[in-house]
Amino acid sequence: MLQTLGLNSIKVVTVNLGTGEVRKEEIRDGAFLKKYIGGLGIATYFLMKRYGPFVEDSPVILAPGLLTGTNVPSSGRMSVVFKSPVTGRFFKANVGGYFGNQLKRSGVDVLIVEGKADRPVYIYTHDNEVEIRDASDLWGKDVRETNAILRKELGDDDIQVACIGPAGENEVMFASLQISIYNSAARGGIGALFGSKKLKAIVARGRLPVEVANPEKFKETVGTVTEKLFNTPGVRVISDFGTSPESDALNLITACHFRNFQDNYAPEEVLKTLTGNYLVNSGLLKRRIGCYSCPIGCHRFVTIEDGPYKGTYTGGPEYETIANFGTLKISPEAVVKAAEMCSTLGLDTISTGSTIQWLFESRQKGAVPDEMSDGLDLTWGNEETVITLIRKIAYRDGIGRILSEGTRKASEKLGAGSYKWAIQSRGLEQSAVDTRFAMGYALAFAVNPRGPDHLHTECLAEFGGDSESERIIKHITGSEEFAYAFTTDKRAEIVRWHEDIYAVSDCMGMCAFSTTAQFWMSEEDLAELFSAATGIEISSNGIMEAGRRIITLQRLYNVMLGLTREDDILPYRFMNEVKTVTIKDTSPIAKHIPEKKEDFPKIYRDKDGTIHITSINSKEVLDKMKDEYYRLHEWDLKTGWPNVKTLRNLGLDEFIPIALNNVKLPEGGEQ
Amino acid sequence: MKKLIVNSEECVGCHLCELACSFKHYGVFSEELSSIRIKSEESLAINNTFVCRQCEDAPCIQVCPTGAITKDESTGAVKIDSQKCIMCKSCISVCPYGAIFEIKVPQTSRVELLTCDLCGGDPECVKVCYRGAIEYKDVEEKVRGE
Numbered sequence: 001m002l003q004t005l006g007l008n009s010i011k012v013v014t015v016n017l018g019t020g021e022v023r024k025e026e027i028r029d030g031a032f033l034k035k036y037i038g039g040l041g042i043a044t045y046f047l048m049k050r051y052g053p054f055v056e057d058s059p060v061i062l063a064p065g066l067l068t069g070t071n072v073p074s075s076g077r078m079s080v081v082f083k084s085p086v087t088g089r090f091f092k093a094n095v096g097g098y099f100g101n102q103l104k105r106s107g108v109d110v111l112i113v114e115g116k117a118d119r120p121v122y123i124y125t126h127d128n129e130v131e132i133r134d135a136s137d138l139w140g141k142d143v144r145e146t147n148a149i150l151r152k153e154l155g156d157d158d159i160q161v162a163c164i165g166p167a168g169e170n171e172v173m174f175a176s177l178q179i180s181i182y183n184s185a186a187r188g189g190i191g192a193l194f195g196s197k198k199l200k201a202i203v204a205r206g207r208l209p210v211e212v213a214n215p216e217k218f219k220e221t222v223g224t225v226t227e228k229l230f231n232t233p234g235v236r237v238i239s240d241f242g243t244s245p246e247s248d249a250l251n252l253i254t255a256c257h258f259r260n261f262q263d264n265y266a267p268e269e270v271l272k273t274l275t276g277n278y279l280v281n282s283g284l285l286k287r288r289i290g291c292y293s294c295p296i297g298c299h300r301f302v303t304i305e306d307g308p309y310k311g312t313y314t315g316g317p318e319y320e321t322i323a324n325f326g327t328l329k330i331s332p333e334a335v336v337k338a339a340e341m342c343s344t345l346g347l348d349t350i351s352t353g354s355t356i357q358w359l360f361e362s363r364q365k366g367a368v369p370d371e372m373s374d375g376l377d378l379t380w381g382n383e384e385t386v387i388t389l390i391r392k393i394a395y396r397d398g399i400g401r402i403l404s405e406g407t408r409k410a411s412e413k414l415g416a417g418s419y420k421w422a423i424q425s426r427g428l429e430q431s432a433v434d435t436r437f438a439m440g441y442a443l444a445f446a447v448n449p450r451g452p453d454h455l456h457t458e459c460l461a462e463f464g465g466d467s468e469s470e471r472i473i474k475h476i477t478g479s480e481e482f483a484y485a486f487t488t489d490k491r492a493e494i495v496r497w498h499e500d501i502y503a504v505s506d507c508m509g510m511c512a513f514s515t516t517a518q519f520w521m522s523e524e525d526l527a528e529l530f531s532a533a534t535g536i537e538i539s540s541n542g543i544m545e546a547g548r549r550i551i552t553l554q555r556l557y558n559v560m561l562g563l564t565r566e567d568d569i570l571p572y573r574f575m576n577e578v579k580t581v582t583i584k585d586t587s588p589i590a591k592h593i594p595e596k597k598e599d600f601p602k603i604y605r606d607k608d609g610t611i612h613i614t615s616i617n618s619k620e621v622l623d624k625m626k627d628e629y630y631r632l633h634e635w636d637l638k639t640g641w642p643n644v645k646t647l648r649n650l651g652l653d654e655f656i657p658i659a660l661n662n663v664k665l666p667e668g669g670e671q
Numbered sequence: 672m673k674k675l676i677v678n679s680e681e682c683v684g685c686h687l688c689e690l691a692c693s694f695k696h697y698g699v700f701s702e703e704l705s706s707i708r709i710k711s712e713e714s715l716a717i718n719n720t721f722v723c724r725q726c727e728d729a730p731c732i733q734v735c736p737t738g739a740i741t742k743d744e745s746t747g748a749v750k751i752d753s754q755k756c757i758m759c760k761s762c763i764s765v766c767p768y769g770a771i772f773e774i775k776v777p778q779t780s781r782v783e784l785l786t787c788d789l790c791g792g793d794p795e796c797v798k799v800c801y802r803g804a805i806e807y808k809d810v811e812e813k814v815r816g817e
Contacts, residue, residue: 002775004699070700071690071799098686098711105701144714158710180713209693209701209777219694226799239802287716288802290683293690295801297683301716315716 004211007066008033008534010042010109013130015123017197018115022130030536034546035651037507037530038066040092041550042110043081047090048553048655050112051083053560053662058083059114060193062162062202064100065509068292069210072222072529073229074511076101076292078179084188085196086173086406087427090449090557092456093190094506096291096299097183102160105206106130117198122163124154126205135200142166142344143178150203163201164191165346167394171195172404174351174429175394178343182289182299182315186348187428188450213535221528228520229296234468235518238298239288241276243319248587250274257434258327259380260357260421261573264581266327273332274322284336289315294511302336309333314340317349323432324353328360329381338390345394350453351406354429356389358407358422359399367416374398423571426451435574436615437581438462438485443625444495446568446617449554458516459498462491465588472519484592486601486613488621492628500547501526507546549650552633552642556655560662565640568626574617585609636666643668672747673809675707675722675787675794681804682718684711688796688805695795696788699777706772706787707796707805720805723749723770723787731762731771731786748789756784 010027027033036042043063051059060082067075078100084091103111107128120135138146143165150161160180167175168191175191176184194200212218229235237245250256256274258266265271272278279285279300288297303313317325317339325335342349362368363378374392376385376399392400402410407422407429423430428451435442435452440462445452461469464483473483476497482490501515504526514521523540531537538546555563569575583590585605593611597603601615630637634646645668647656659665689705697704707722725747732740732749739755740762742748751762751771762784763771771786787794789807797807806813 001780002777004777071687071694073687073799073801098713147714182713207701207703209697209699209704211699211777215694215698230801235801287680288683289716290685293685293687295683295685295687295799297685297802299683313715 003208005069005105005107005208006211006213008213008536010038011107012046012110012112013108013125014112014114015130015132016115017113017117017121017132017199020132022132030534033534034536034538034542035549037504037546038109039063039068039077039509040079040081040094040503040506041546042507043079044090044092044550044553046110046112047081047083048557052658053083053090053557055083057114057116057196058085058193059112060190060197060199062103062111062113063109064104066507067529067533068100068509069104070212070218070222070533071293072510073226074291074294074296074514075509076294077506077509077511078103078185079506080177080185080190082188082190082193084427085171085192086189087451089426089561089563090554091188091190092450092506092554093177093185093187094455095177095179095183095185096294096511097160097179098292099160099162099179099183099204100509101292102204102206103202105208105210106204107206107208108204111202113197113199113202116196120198120200122150122199122201122203124203127207138163138200139169140166143181143346144344146201147181150201154203156205158205160204161201162204163346164194165344165394167191167346168195169200170394170396170404172347172393172396173406173409174348174355176342176346176348178346182343183291184343184348187350187453187455191346212533214532218529218532221525221532225521225525225529229514232468232518232520234466235296235513235520238513238518239296241280242298242300244274244276244279244322245319246275246277247271256323256327257432259329260327260361261423261434262361262421264579270326270329274326276319278332279317282332284332291511296513298513304333304336307333309337312337312340314343316343320432321349321353324350324357325386327432328353328357328386330383330386334383334386337387341387341390345390347390347394350431351429352390352393354423355393355403355407355410356386358410358418359389359403361421362414362416362418365416365421367414367418372399420572420576423573424451425569425571426567428453430571431455434579435570435617436579437613439488439621439625440485440491440494442570442574442617442622443491443629444498446570446622446626447495447629449551449558452570455512457495457498457502458512459494460517461519462494463589464592468519481592484589486593486603486615488625491625492632495629496632499551500544503547503550504543507550545650548633549652552646552650553652553655555635556642556647556652556659559641560659563640565626565630565638568640569622570617575619575622576616578614578616580612580614583611583613585611634668636668639666641665645669672725673792673807674725674747675789675797676806676808676810676813677720677722678804679718679720681802682709682720683802683804684709684713684716684718687799691795691799695790697777701777704774704777704785706770706785708772721769724768725749726767730765730767734761734765736761743788746789746792749786750788751784751786753783758782758784760784
């Protein structure tokens with residue numbers, strides 16, 4: 001009889017690579033599901049509950065979203081949770097593609113891989129069976145080759161492969177886990193963790209049909225959200241042009257740095273090549289790629305037919321790839337080549353690009369001695385050097401040995417004050433957003449358990465400039481006048497709302513482009529989908545509270561590892577170097593900018609109306625927002641730690657004794 | 672008569688059409704229970720679609736030894752009567768478009784053949800295709816851009 005897969009029970013499979021043991025369990029507990037929802041929430045729970053913050057050899061926990069496998073648009077994403085080898089703290093990577101769907105439909109809601117193998121292995125999960133297999137023939141192969149060999153070996157073109165490339169095998173600190181070839185669970189050193197376990201790949205083949213508890217209600221809600229997706233103007237833009245916006249928008253949101261955030265903007269001729277429009281108009285874009293169940297297709301497929309990079313073909317490049325490589329002053333074709341190399345070697349494009357940016361600036365400032373540079377010309381714009389460096393990083397060759405540790409460690413090794421232009425904090429390189437001109441992002445990046453990165457909050461709405469963003473900001477703060485990113489006012493509220501809904505989106509497998517950055521799905525929609533899918537009623541408040549619970553649990557994990565308020569910071573450059581940007585007063589985001597401002601941030605207008613904004617993410621600026629943020633969370637203001645009372649209120653009682661054994665959490669309640 | 676017209680270049684490979692199809696017909700989500708199938712060659716971002724094209728002179732109808740396959744008069748959809756079908760699968764082998772599928776019916780031990788019924792003239796797959804890769808149109812209408 002053909003079995004179906006319900007969404008109200010959680011099938012957990014634990015594979016121990018050391019002993020070869022495979023353990024299966026099924027959790028049928030509505031109260032637990034309501035608390036942790038699925039995906040990220042359940043994976044976070046298991047990391048904390050079973051392994052704790054002091055685990056030496058972190059497990060890898062893969063968990064597709066609750067709704068993954070259904071027809072909810074953009075619900076196909078999977079979370080990968082672990083203790084990061086680079087930050088030493090809690091980490092969540094998240095990825096689209098088809099893998100999450102097949103993993104779930106092979107009969108696995110949560111896959112925990114613990115221990116280390118003594119030889120290269122891969123895990124094969126299919127039809128309720130999970131096995132460990134020899135991967136000796138795959139070790140040393142790149143991501144494209146690994147996919148091809150596994151398809152041949154298993155005689156099935158429809159398998160899904162999550163694997164590491166040479167960078168992961170060599171335990172590069174920003175090695176990625178690639179899904180098929182072009183989707184990437186990129187950050188936090190997940191690839192290095194796979195490498196240390198001698199785990200080359202996980203292969204999933206899932207064929208079990210997915211069933212929801214209340215099909216009628218589910219159909220109705222899916223109809224509503226699908227219609228909203230179709231009618232959201234921003235969705236059309238990311239479908240047509242991808243994640244990199246057009247150059248006016250890049251400038252408007254001042255997200256685009258140049259030469260490692262030294263310059264305000266890229267020169268006009270470079271800037272226009274950094275846009276999504278350029279990929280389309282130049283003919284580089286051949287097709288659009290959607291993740292499982294996502295009809296938007298914001299991912300790109302590009303090929304190069306002539307010139308020095310002839311024969312290059314790859315998924316992407318995404319905004320972050322373009323913004324981290326294009327701003328090295330290299331050609332867009334070289335950016336595409338870099339994207340292909342990062343996919344096939346298995347590297348995070350943000351940290352790879354940022355690390356090379358750091359090296360170039362170090363050379364520019366005379367900090368890199370000749371004997372260290374492997375004979376390479378380390379000047380801005382030398383694309384041959386960039387291509388060579390990517391390989392050297394993946395294979396830890398020559399100067400690649402230092403770079404492969406990331407900019408925190410590399411700057412410690414190089415010295416010469418190079419930490420000042422290492423665009424990292426807590427070991428993670430910052431996403432390509434100049435947080436001096438986006439105060440919500442500044443706060444979000446500072447308190448993000450991963451490090452300074454956009455994939456925990458993504459409060460794009462704070463920039464305003466369109467009715468959708470204003471609607472969301474009004475929904476959060478009560479007024480659309482706060483859709484204005486150059487102020488610290490209301491940032492704590494904006495950040496917390498985004499964190500809550502982002503966490504639940506990760507639990508349910510939803511892409512950030514449904515609830516944050518694009519807003520066609522609301523708290524109410526998430527609640528209704530949860531209820532209809534599982535048959536367990538939850539309110540929209542319950543949904544947001546679940547998000548807060550998960551964030552607090554992640555916070556607690558890091559607090560037990562020594563994190564305090566002083567660690568909630570940004571890269572040195574943003575906290576210590578003042579920068580000025582200009583905006584035309586005709587710009588849509590100029591609407592809420594005050595006429596003149598003498599204090600922070602300093603604002604004045606030229607006679608022609610050009611607005612100049614001078615800003616910094618100084619300690620004082622961050623402190624003000626952090627106070628408000630901790631207060632909203634009912635965390636202790638002095639330490640930034642969750643209070644015992646707060647943990648109790650969120651139903652995290654079971655973690656209080658173990659937390660108190662390590663940290664003297666305040667009781668709370670009298671603030 | 673209207674047909675499903677697929678432009679694979681616009682297909683992003685999200686597989687929502689398959690999920691819409693299986694949910695409509697079987698109440699569950701499974702590409703293996705869909706009568707439209709997308710086969711993705713991910714390394715090249717190519718998505719090939721397999722779905723019934725309602726051939727004028729349908730080979731499946733001709734080859735069927737029991738007369739189980741007929742055409743719906745109002746929609747032109749090919750119908751397979753599972754009561755009459757003896758599972759010889761000749762239709763599968765003669766279909767030029769790979770658009771007849773053998774499926775396991777959920778919660779039963781039944782195996783039967785499936786092909787697109789055009790949802791009685793209101794196909795679900797078309798409704799979820801954001802980039803319009805699947806259209807349900809008369810060829811003339813399509814040419815006129817209606």
